[in-house]
Amino acid sequence: MTKEPTILSIETSLDDTCAAVTRGTRVISSVVSSQTRYHAEWGGTVPDIARRLHHEWLPKVVDLAMRKAGFKFENCKLKNENCVTAIAVTVGPGLAPSLEQGIAYAKELAEKWSLPLIAANHMEGHLLSSFATPNTKITRSRTRYATYPALGFLISGGHTELVLMRGIGDYELIGETLDDAAGEAYDKVGRMLQLGYPGGPIVAELAKVGTPKYHLPEPMTTRKDLNFSFSGLKTQVRYFLEREKPELTKEFVADFAASFQVAVFKHLMKRFRRAIDLYSPEMILLGGGVVSNVALRTLTRAVAKECGIPTFIPYTKKLFTDNAAMIGVAAYHQYLRGDFANPATIDRLPNLNFPKASVQPSPVASNT
Numbered sequence: 001m002t003k004e005p006t007i008l009s010i011e012t013s014l015d016d017t018c019a020a021v022t023r024g025t026r027v028i029s030s031v032v033s034s035q036t037r038y039h040a041e042w043g044g045t046v047p048d049i050a051r052r053l054h055h056e057w058l059p060k061v062v063d064l065a066m067r068k069a070g071f072k073f074e075n076c077k078l079k080n081e082n083c084v085t086a087i088a089v090t091v092g093p094g095l096a097p098s099l100e101q102g103i104a105y106a107k108e109l110a111e112k113w114s115l116p117l118i119a120a121n122h123m124e125g126h127l128l129s130s131f132a133t134p135n136t137k138i139t140r141s142r143t144r145y146a147t148y149p150a151l152g153f154l155i156s157g158g159h160t161e162l163v164l165m166r167g168i169g170d171y172e173l174i175g176e177t178l179d180d181a182a183g184e185a186y187d188k189v190g191r192m193l194q195l196g197y198p199g200g201p202i203v204a205e206l207a208k209v210g211t212p213k214y215h216l217p218e219p220m221t222t223r224k225d226l227n228f229s230f231s232g233l234k235t236q237v238r239y240f241l242e243r244e245k246p247e248l249t250k251e252f253v254a255d256f257a258a259s260f261q262v263a264v265f266k267h268l269m270k271r272f273r274r275a276i277d278l279y280s281p282e283m284i285l286l287g288g289g290v291v292s293n294v295a296l297r298t299l300t301r302a303v304a305k306e307c308g309i310p311t312f313i314p315y316t317k318k319l320f321t322d323n324a325a326m327i328g329v330a331a332y333h334q335y336l337r338g339d340f341a342n343p344a345t346i347d348r349l350p351n352l353n354f355p356k357a358s359v360q361p362s363p364v365a366s367n368t
């Protein structure tokens with residue numbers, strides 16, 4: 001039997017039903033079953049639909065992840081090479097009805113097969129997603145190249161966060177959104193431009209061919225802290241569209257998408273650069289669905305490079321958006337620390353977050 005623990009992970013924090021088998025940081029299989037088309041007509045995740053579909057799909061998704069990995073739960077009794085050593089599940093942050101389904105099924109499996117249970121943090125999954133490695137013989141652990149402190153920049157549909165990481169398991173939240181997350185703003189602007197759901201990838205695609213002709217104000221220019229805000233920008237977009245009543249031609253939408261993206265990037269990069277100046281990180285870790293945006297990745301890397309800091313991103317774009325393999329990587333490190341959950345008390349934590357930094361930079365404007 002190998003020394004590395006093999007973990008079956010379940011992730012149902014929002015509207016993707018996900019399961020993965022990982023050994024150490026190696027991704028052996030990862031299955032993501034997207035519910036997007038069931039929520040699309042409502043323009044956002046409908047909790048009742050998400051709960052029902054997670055419940056219905058989880059056994060099939062877990063079974064597929066196990067089969068793709070060539071694993072069987074029955075092997076747990078034989079304690080042979082092709083068995084899992086633990087079950088991990090996302091307990092938060094996320095939508096309570098969605099989290100509950102994943103937790104209930106993980107508990108059921110852990111009990112049935114007498115396996116230890118690990119309660120994982122979805123945001124730690126995004127943060128450590130860059131440490132996941134493909135399942136090849138020559139793959140070396142990416143954690144070997146890690147140097148601390150690291151700065152995690154997590155940009156997703158539910159969160160926009162800057163995390164100071166002094167080592168694996170040692171995190172401090174140094175910046176977060178005060179209202180909407182970046183991905184949420186993309187999705188809402190996508191909806192205003194009648195682009196369908198989720199709008200983020202479509203807005204990003206159109207921005208590639210558009211010219212940023214329209215002025216949309218960069219958020220919070222007078223605040224000198226590390227927090228984000230996107231709801232004001234979203235409101236400006238709505239005002240503009242209501243006032244100007246433009247015809248939503250392909251050309252207009254592309255130019256407008258590019259203009260919106262410029263404002264978003266300016267805001268993100270200003271905070272990112274400020275965090276680098278304040279905390280002098282040794283490396284950058286990027287994670288979250290919005291990191292799928294190539295232009296954003298290019299810009300982030302350029303800023304980090306200018307400061308002489310290497311940037312790590314997941315080895316495949318499938319690890320940017322929600323998935324269970326990233327949960328497996330976080331759970332692996334919890335396993336090594338002996339951080340197991342009590343099946344009798346494990347519960348969903350919809351508002352789970354990293355501990356906040358005790359000292360925050362002043363939000364007051366200054367000339368520096």
Ligand code: KG4
Pocket residue numbers: 014155156157158159182183184186187198199200201204205288289290291292293294320321322
């Ligand atoms: O991390 P994720 O899969 O789910 C959350 O944990 O929220 O992120 C999903 C978000 C959605 O808001 C989606 O529109 C956005 O990521 N997104 C993008 C792009 N691809 C996905 N936003 C901007 N540009 C993209 N290329």
Ligand code: ZN
Pocket residue numbers: 122126156157288289321322
């Ligand atoms: Zn996520």
